[in-house]
Amino acid sequence: MNSTKRKISLATALCLMTLTLAACGGAKDNNAAAANEANAANEAANTAATNSSDSNTDAAAPSEEPAKLEPVDLTYYFVNTPQQDLTTVEAELNKLVQPKINATIHLKLVDWGAYDEKMKLVNASGEPYDLAFTSTWTNNFYQGVSNGVFAPLDDLIAKYAPDTKAGVPDMFWNTVKVKGQTYGVPNFQQATAGYGYLIQKAIADKYSLDWKSVKSLSDLTPFLEKIKAGEKTLVPYGYSKQKDAFLLATPMFNMEALGDAKTPGSIYLNDSSLKVINQFESPEFKTFVYMMRDWYTKGYLRKDAATLKDNQADQKAGKNAIELGQIDLDTPTLEAAGLAPSGRMSNYNPDVPSYDYQFVKPLLTTDKAAATITAISANSPNKERAMMFINLLNTDPQIYNLISWGVEGKHYKKISDNRIETIKEGGYQLLSPWEFGNMTQSFFFEGDSKGAEVNGVGTQLWADLNRNATPSNALGFVFDFTPVKTEKANCDAVIDELYYALSTGSVDPDKYLPTFIDKLKKAGADKIVAEKQKQLDAWKAVQ
Template sequence: MNRTKKMAKTLGVLSLGFSIALAGCGKQTDTTTTTTATPAPKATDAAVQPTATPLAPVELTYYFPNSPQKDLQTVEDAVNKLIQPKINAKVHLKLIDWGAYEEKMKVVMASGEPYDLVWTAGNFNNYFQNVANGAYAPLDELIAKYPAMKSGIPDMFWNAVKVKGKIYGVPVFQQSTAGYGYEIQKAVADKYKIDWKSVTKLSDLTPFLETVKKNEPNLIPWEYSQQIDPFLTAPPMFGMETLGDPKTPGDLYLKDGGKVVNQYETPEFKAYVTMMRDWYTKGYLRKDAATLKETAADRKAGKNALMMGQIDIDSIASVEAGLTPSGRMSSFNPDIQSYDFQFVKPLLTTDKASATITAISANSPNKERAMMFLNLLNTDKEVYNTLVWGVEGKHYKKVDVNRIETNKDGGYQIFAPWEFGNMTLTYLSEGDAKGNDQKSMQMWIDLNKNAKPSNALGFVFDFTPVKAEKANTDAAIAELYYALASGSIDPDKYLPQFIDKLKQAGSDKIIAEKQKQLDAWKATNK
């Protein structure tokens, strides 16, 4: 699989995936009528069943993040041409740049603006906090009307987005099984005979980065941005898992699973920021790493020699399966191939199962129609791929039944099949391993459906009792975290200050509340 969320991702995510037309993903029938709950549709008909009353036309507003796209209007027009006959609606695509998205949505939600759909996540544009604040509508009754959509997403994903037993967002079934590792440009690894398979931990990359720094002045040895911070986006790399969201104090050790700890006070965090200080002072990161919001331009230009990756199936596993991988880096630039190596085994945690979600605003005047659109994104391959890849012949060309090549000059390259609907519908692109497409797709689906669960999979932290402390610790983290985690400031001086600011903001109270809720959850989930 290629692309990690950036989160991006987390971002997260942050890789592209494989596709399959599952049961319920067939051609849609006309649905320009009101809907009622019906029995599960046949496998070839995932549409809403019509009744006698025509649907009035509506316009939907859909906020989501990505890098700016010159030809967004063409894609919006194409999506609307597909959905208008089906649900008598048009959608306005409100794409916001990654770096501005979280702040923009805070303003939108605070203003009471009546938008309809919004991309959110457990670790970005904080889904759980926004639920606690009443920003999103409860969706259980609406979801029940669309059994094909619901059955296409494993129960563990639905459980990960529940808050107090209710669902407030539709999770994307994507590459959520959290195996981690790194990506290295194939040309660099081959040129300097780098033993890229020898890595067992992040610090093992230091000599590779030094080789790049000494010999490749036009490359950035290590990619870092606020969306791609290993400690926040890959807690299992440090033997931990997130409870609630990755920034808020209070994690679990994977080997324990019982005691909530302040991750910023752990030896693992101190070792991480110390290593990053060393990397930063040696010039392995961009000088503006602490304030850098995203790195899409660097990726497209092939400037990053090495980067962290959320990796489910790496280069070794792909080759063993008879595939020819070009690596995740090639999804951004076909001319840049990479070796992808996983050194932290896959694990499904609540934060990864909730890593990309579409919610409906509590203020939406068109909640049911918004859910109809979400149903199409989860069951209609043409609607889904138009939003993800654009218009055939302009933004991409088909090279096989389910494989495309993107047009880098077409004006629409978001590389985000993990951001919308059900990722099993996606076309394969340049970065996906070539060979048996059905086999590579099934490897990904099996891995995610049969993932090893974490100790707290399904536990969702309710922020309500500590809303004030959450806001205060968020402010302290915004002030110092990225400067520390990028190595831009001396941890010997600033790490104690950071921990002290967190304590003054209420971190101990948050951790105590997490422990209380986790103990109660465990008592009822034995």
């Protein structure tokens, strides 16, 4: 997820996705199919653009008049940093939502590091709620479908959210289908993912570091050595569980996760045979954990890295010299377009500009297309109204930008029609517009390069990004966890017990890596890998 996604018009954005779909077709030598996809996407773009232009009037309205709807309460769980002014935003949100669908929204914001466990408890207890943020990286969508915690949505979408359906390309909808049924509404955002790192500009300049020379994670080692020796107040490598290299950025290791990166069973990017392996038994993982052990013993990471759920305090204080990141548009790309990027570190601290560098080129994968989803609880007593609210998030820019950015004048100030500047101490600064719906509605903010909204510059950059992305050999494959849900739960427990100690270098891999692999096998890793291979082979046979 990239918190600096650019705003583009709905019609243009869908046309950009057409480029991506056409590229995928070309990769499979199926130009006729690609042309059909392109025509379908263009039709969707035109429909969605027309509907979106009316989103503040009748287009986003439910099929029943609000006055005829009984009042209901909707509980909405989502993840972010706790916000002091959440109740203010909730109150303003309800002023907009109640006249449209006669529903009162109760926002349940859970901290990044606690969200996954919180939702496991909520779902296991059967606690009634209505909507939740889900993904491939927290509150796992596919596991939730397997466990029966999310409601099937096809009929609800057809009746209450046709505009939302039209505004999102089929590629996204295909990733939220399990056994032919739709269980979530994808938040339309940039689907490609490139990876690299961020380095404080002042540090790179001070030590004359050749930051554009990095080709792999290990190339950062000499940088970290210099930073450790010369910068006593900085953390050389800013790690948190949310930015774990092997889980967040599996393409750095020439792999793609199938389902989610924590579950055994990945494929190599360059393997057209689609052979499924246990990535934790791979030579790449072994090399990685030994490198991290070296980094840890030399003091490049915080001593408590293995238990650090997020590092936003360090980010806001400007303490991290280097961080890993999903980087779609890096500093050289933006500079070549005539823009003056301040870097993503400046999103957290405007006094800490960074160089952002991508050394793994953009990929188009199923897990990224399904990286941000809104689902409706199977236990929700108000599924119809919940879908009406999802439709508002996806088609009403006023509602979308309120929940994304807060209240104008209190949480941000307008710079132009489509650019804002957030108020740092305003009490509501999520910086995550990708969480809530169709991102084509979003404002630009100070984290976006200046001028990106002028003359279509930002739009062209995203067009190029989509067009040049490499499609995964398994694009569109969705793993059904149901046959191995017990084994997955067992493996998740092993991951939580030992993985992060290994991936931060906090323990000796000579001792703990064999133990980790042995425990995964006893938990059922081999059965999961075999089931993934079975399903992947069946999927491949009909492509």
